[in-house]
Amino acid sequence: MTTAHAEAANGTLPHEPEKATLEGRNKVLAFWLFLGGEAVLFGTLFATFLALRNQTNEGPSANELFHLPLVAAATFLLLVSSLTSVFAIQAMHRGRVTMLRNWLLVTVLLGLCFLVLEIYEFSVYIRHEEFGMTTSAFSSAFYTLVGFHGAHVAFGILWISVLIGQLLHKGLTVVTAPKIYVSAMYWHFIDVVWVFIFTVVYLLGKVG
Amino acid sequence: MDWITTVDHKKIAILYLWAGGIFFGIGGLEAILIRIQLIKPMNTFLDAQTFNELITMHGTTMIFLGVMPVIFALMNAVIPLQIGARDVAFPFLNALGFWTFLFGGILLNLSWVMGGAPDAGWTAYTPLSSTGYSPTHGVDFYTIGLQIAGLGTLIGGINFLATIITMRAPGMSFMRMPMFAWTTFITSAIILFAFPAITVGLVLLTFDRILDANFFNVAGGGNPVLWQHIFWIFGHPEVYILILPAFGVISEVIPTFSRKRLFGYSSMVFATILIAFLGFMVWAHHMFTTGLGPVANALFSVSTMLIAVPTGIKIFNWLFTMWGGQVRFTTPNLFAAGFIPTFTMGGVTGVMLASAPADFQFHDTYFVVAHFHYVIVGGLVLGLFAGLHYWWPKMFGRMLSETLGKWTFWTFIIGFHLTFFVQHFLGLMGMQRRVFTYLPNQQFDLLNLVSTIGAMLMGVGMLIFLTNIFLTSRRPADAADDPWEDGRTLEWTIPSPPPEYNFKQTPLVRGLDAFWKEKMAGHKAMTPSEPVGSIHMPSATILPFLMSVGIFIAGLGFMFSRDEFSSSIMSFLFNNYIVTALGLLITFGSMLMRSLFDDPGWHIEPEELEGR
Ligand code: HEM
Ligand SMILES: [Cu+2]
Numbered sequence: 001m002t003t004a005h006a007e008a009a010n011g012t013l014p015h016e017p018e019k020a021t022l023e024g025r026n027k028v029l030a031f032w033l034f035l036g037g038e039a040v041l042f043g044t045l046f047a048t049f050l051a052l053r054n055q056t057n058e059g060p061s062a063n064e065l066f067h068l069p070l071v072a073a074a075t076f077l078l079l080v081s082s083l084t085s086v087f088a089i090q091a092m093h094r095g096r097v098t099m100l101r102n103w104l105l106v107t108v109l110l111g112l113c114f115l116v117l118e119i120y121e122f123s124v125y126i127r128h129e130e131f132g133m134t135t136s137a138f139s140s141a142f143y144t145l146v147g148f149h150g151a152h153v154a155f156g157i158l159w160i161s162v163l164i165g166q167l168l169h170k171g172l173t174v175v176t177a178p179k180i181y182v183s184a185m186y187w188h189f190i191d192v193v194w195v196f197i198f199t200v201v202y203l204l205g206k207v208g
Numbered sequence: 209m210d211w212i213t214t215v216d217h218k219k220i221a222i223l224y225l226w227a228g229g230i231f232f233g234i235g236g237l238e239a240i241l242i243r244i245q246l247i248k249p250m251n252t253f254l255d256a257q258t259f260n261e262l263i264t265m266h267g268t269t270m271i272f273l274g275v276m277p278v279i280f281a282l283m284n285a286v287i288p289l290q291i292g293a294r295d296v297a298f299p300f301l302n303a304l305g306f307w308t309f310l311f312g313g314i315l316l317n318l319s320w321v322m323g324g325a326p327d328a329g330w331t332a333y334t335p336l337s338s339t340g341y342s343p344t345h346g347v348d349f350y351t352i353g354l355q356i357a358g359l360g361t362l363i364g365g366i367n368f369l370a371t372i373i374t375m376r377a378p379g380m381s382f383m384r385m386p387m388f389a390w391t392t393f394i395t396s397a398i399i400l401f402a403f404p405a406i407t408v409g410l411v412l413l414t415f416d417r418i419l420d421a422n423f424f425n426v427a428g429g430g431n432p433v434l435w436q437h438i439f440w441i442f443g444h445p446e447v448y449i450l451i452l453p454a455f456g457v458i459s460e461v462i463p464t465f466s467r468k469r470l471f472g473y474s475s476m477v478f479a480t481i482l483i484a485f486l487g488f489m490v491w492a493h494h495m496f497t498t499g500l501g502p503v504a505n506a507l508f509s510v511s512t513m514l515i516a517v518p519t520g521i522k523i524f525n526w527l528f529t530m531w532g533g534q535v536r537f538t539t540p541n542l543f544a545a546g547f548i549p550t551f552t553m554g555g556v557t558g559v560m561l562a563s564a565p566a567d568f569q570f571h572d573t574y575f576v577v578a579h580f581h582y583v584i585v586g587g588l589v590l591g592l593f594a595g596l597h598y599w600w601p602k603m604f605g606r607m608l609s610e611t612l613g614k615w616t617f618w619t620f621i622i623g624f625h626l627t628f629f630v631q632h633f634l635g636l637m638g639m640q641r642r643v644f645t646y647l648p649n650q651q652f653d654l655l656n657l658v659s660t661i662g663a664m665l666m667g668v669g670m671l672i673f674l675t676n677i678f679l680t681s682r683r684p685a686d687a688a689d690d691p692w693e694d695g696r697t698l699e700w701t702i703p704s705p706p707p708e709y710n711f712k713q714t715p716l717v718r719g720l721d722a723f724w725k726e727k728m729a730g731h732k733a734m735t736p737s738e739p740v741g742s743i744h745m746p747s748a749t750i751l752p753f754l755m756s757v758g759i760f761i762a763g764l765g766f767m768f769s770r771d772e773f774s775s776s777i778m779s780f781l782f783n784n785y786i787v788t789a790l791g792l793l794i795t796f797g798s799m800l801m802r803s804l805f806d807d808p809g810w811h812i813e814p815e816e817l818e819g820r
Binding site for chain 1: 297298362366367369370373374400401402403404405407408409411412415416419420421422423425428429430431434438441796800803804806
């Protein structure tokens with residue numbers, strides 16, 4: 001810990017700056033725990049969706065509704081953004097601050113595109129298909145599960161943007177590094193959840 | 209101001225104790241009103257609607273706002289001390305957890321003055337809790353209030369997990385950790401995996417009520433039993449969140465006052481883990497009568513009964529600890545000793561309920577009420593009393609009066625058994641729970657009278673306890689470091705109350721019951737593991753408070769977003785989600801502040817440490 005501080009002071013960071021201080025290690029550990037809780041949260045939402053996915057109440061069903069190319073494009077964007085966040089962390093470990101910043105920017109931009117596609121998708125359903133929150137148990141479960149994920153993406157975009165701001169202001173230190181590392185964990189988690197949504201909601205909705 | 213901005217775990221403990229105490233008082237008053245209504249048949253003291261609101265708020269308040277915070281108070285007061293840490297892993301989050309809990313609790317109780325309390329039972333079963341049967345805002349206060357309070361619990365749980373994993377003093381391996389720290393650790397793990405489920409459940413119910421979603425609405429394709437699954441997959445683990453800390457307290461108190469080490473320490477650890485694990489497997493034993501079918505009922509029946517095995521191991525270990533010890537019946541130990549048989553009786557009725565065919569008879573009768581009060585009051589509340597009397601001198605530097613303490617114990621436990629023992633028989637004779645009155649001459653009259661008298665006696669016990677606290681607070685704070693003289697764990701090695709940095713030097717732990725070990729080796733104090741040095745402390749901050757205020761405002765705004773107000777300005781503000789947005793802005797703004805301005809903290813220098 002003391003050596004890490006010393007290194008930070010003369011401008012060189014340790015290889016894994018996110019784990020250089022006790023605070024940093026605590027943060028990473030607690031975030032793993034938090035993601036455990038998030039897994040239960042999404043698990044419960046998935047279970048709810050699975051229980052209700054055929055309860056269409058004479059409204060549109062999954063098969064009629066979903067347009068796979070659009071969703072596939074969104075999936076692609078999010079998967080790539082996960083990759084770019086890996087590049088960001090790799091840049092961080094090599095101490096390349098500009099590269100780190102750029103990769104984070106790319107990640108945020110991809111996330112934004114994903115979100116735009118999702119909002120577009122929802123608006124089509126609501127305006128042209130008369131498929132809203134109140135239509136059926138299926139619609140409620142759909143909007144809640146996918147919407148929760150969307151809200152997580154939105155929060156992630158805000159969060160990483162603030163971190164980019166911090167990076168510009170304070171540079172890469174043993175204080176900012178754990179935050180960036182943890183936000184990347186969060187971003188991967190969201191991505192994994194999306195893979196499940198893509199499978200369980202969209203693919204299964206089309207074929208199941 | 210000091211209290212609003214504090215991040216010191218010992219002060220947060222006191223805040224939890226105060227807030228929990230007040231909510232406990234409210235819940236207690238509600239209980240007394242319920243018992244007055246049931247004192248005689250066909251009573252008209254309360255009407256049916258008020259009665260429903262009272263039983264709902266009593267259960268909800270007691271479980272989420274009464275006993276949970278007192279548990280958190282003990283954990284906050286004791287855990288860092290027991291593991292030899294200067295603080296918890298995240299002091300800021302610790303404060304945030306408290307304030308969200310408090311504002312959630314306030315929101316829930318505002319329902320009494322803002323147009324009707326929740327009235328669908330503490331389990332909020334749909335469709336009773338849907339707008340069709342519960343048209344007031346009552347259940348909205350329930351869903352949103354509990355949501356906010358639950359956030360605080362989750363934060364607290366993660367914090368304790370991280371604290372116990374990373375901040376133990378050198379030498380304290382997991383298998384040298386005091387039992388209370390162990391049960392806190394396991395409890396926090398259960399919180400982490402159980403609370404997100406109720407978070408989702410509450411969101412779904414909120415959406416059904418406020419956004420007209422169809423999760424539980426049969427007409428829209430929804431399914432009411434889904435609510436029961438979600439509720440109980442949280443709800444059953446929740447009862448272990450409540451009882452395991454009490455087990456921890458008992459496992460500290462009994463060895464101290466028996467002057468013996470805890471019998472079967474490793475089996476205690478193992479049993480705790482096993483109980484937590486099984487706790488997640490048995491939720492549907494609350495749903496035997498919903499028609500899950502014989503196979504599911506049989507499986508859940510057997511898995512439930514399995515829990516009696518690790519629980520039994522614990523009971524016997526406590527008895528063996530006392531066996532042959534030099535037992536002193538101080539007030540804490542009286543409560544601990546009273547805990548054992550009382551809790552056991554609750555466990556026995558639990559196994560009876562776990563038998564699915566028998567449960568068809570017992571379900572929704574006073575037998576169930578008797579069962580869970582034996583485990584929650586006879587188990588948890590006695591455990592909390594033991595813990596409070598035991599650690600009071602450490603928290604406040606003052607010994608509670610032993611005489612008044614013994615009075616508290618006897619009135620409370622006699623009152624308790626009077627109240628709830630007879631309810632077993634009321635249940636077996638067919639008296640239903642949650643019904644606001646009963647007909648005369650069904651042989652319910654006398655037993656109900658006895659029950660009400662018992663409840664009053666418990667109230668008297670509480671009053672004696674409060675008197676004890678009041679009188680004690682006026683005496684000088686002169687408790688010794690190790691006031692019970694037989695302290696075994698690290699918290700008894702530092703002054704009472706502890707300085708804000710807890711340990712001047714982090715101690716070196718050389719075995720289970722670290723302090724006792726040193727005493728037996730003839731030492732008066734722990735060997736330090738580090739030289740005296742500068743101690744880094746986190747700064748006080750108002751942000752956790754502000755964040756919680758923001759969430760509170762957002763919750764109220766969302767709840768009334770569909771209402772029509774007599775004033776058009778109000779309608780404009782609420783119906784356009786402006787109030788909600790404002791609340792969220794406060795919260796996210798505070799988060800942004802926290803993120804932008806790093807807290808450098810401050811240092812306590814060695815000269816200052818020596819000066820004191
Ligand atoms: C050996 C251990 C236990 C067993 C086998 C057991 C079994 C059961 C069963 C089968 C029920 C459902 C009864 C019904 O609704 O028909 C029940 C209800 C309940 N139990 Fe337990 N239990 C045990 C321990 C505990 C503990 C330790 C607590 C709390 C600290 C607890 C709290 C409750 C509560 C609150 C209810 C009522 C829920 C409600 O309907 O409002 N139980 N128990
Ligand atoms: Cu249960």
